[in-house]
Amino acid sequence: MEQRTLGGQGLRVSALGLGCMGMTFAYGGQDDTESRATIERAIELGVTFLDTADMYGPHTNEELLGSVLAGRRDEVVLATKFGNEIGPDGQGTGRVNGRPDYLRGQIDGSLARLGTDHVDLYYQHRVDPDVPIEETWGALGELVEAGKVRYLGISEAAPDTIRRAHATAPMSAVQTEYSLFTRDVEDNGVLATCRELGIGFVPYSPIGRGFLSGTIRRTEDLPEGDWRRNSPRFQGEALQANLRVLDEVNALAERKGVTPTQLALAWVLAQGSDVAPIPGTKRRRYLEENAGAADVTLTAEELEAIEKVAPVGVASGERYPAAAMRMLHQ
């Protein structure tokens, strides 16, 4: 698997990573045995950039990774996140917390659950509008000095926040949603700011939360209790409009002789050597298919054809329900 460099501090990751969130959180159908086998297979295939967060569960996702990685911690680049506040009862509060005393407690909890003495990449998951970013990032810089964290990142932040955080402690990666259906970072200044400052970019949900695979055509295709049932993009008229675009993307994949998911991932990979997407799956079958995308090269003509059917802003419906949308781009 190709290795890519994120940022100017020396972080090297596999070009394709593995998003572990859905193994225990947000998406229905938990199967710990298959999830463990998927992580092990990922390592075999060289997909060693693993993504989790304290909030996924909460805590169960980090615990799952910790148990699989026992004795083989050094074979992976481990990324986790803090900031979606978890209360003393171990449940999410629905708030964001960027206070230094809070994050100092969170990193110690993450290290214990992951069974390691350091995290390779530690992200601020959401920006706390009530705490100056310099305060949060001052404390993050201290975690690097203490050796608990090797590299720092931020998720879903606005350009000015990225700039101020990076000026406080060097930032290696920005993680934000980015796919053929969610190209906002191309025109809201986020990608341009990363490039100007030499910060790597990690697209999350690069398969459009599974939509671009073509396997979800009705809201009812999603398991009971699945988070996506509440996502505006997977409902009503927006879903119908998105399916029309999807059919055109699928036709391009067929012409190329690759699966729709491979086309979607190859497109993200083609956006630059400073980009390392983290497609999520809890199945070996999908993981193997997705890893194949690393060998798919898109020609200029193919990229142009994709551009025609899936330009910036093509998706219908917001990517989160209203309350969660307000927590983005702070």
Ligand SMILES: NC(=O)c1ccc[n+]([C@@H]2O[C@H](COP(=O)([O-])OP(=O)(O)OC[C@H]3O[C@@H](n4cnc5c(N)ncnc54)[C@H](OP(=O)(O)O)[C@@H]3O)[C@@H](O)[C@H]2O)c1
């Ligand atoms: N920073 C943030 O705020 C944030 C937000 C969301 C996600 N993330 C991170 O990004 C990672 C990836 O995002 P995501 O999981 O939301 O979305 P995604 O990678 O776009 O899609 C994942 C979905 O696609 C399905 N899938 C994967 N490969 C497939 C294939 N070859 N064929 C058919 N279906 C396939 C998965 O199914 P199965 O699960 O059934 O295998 C899952 O339902 C997450 O795991 C998480 O680590 C970060």
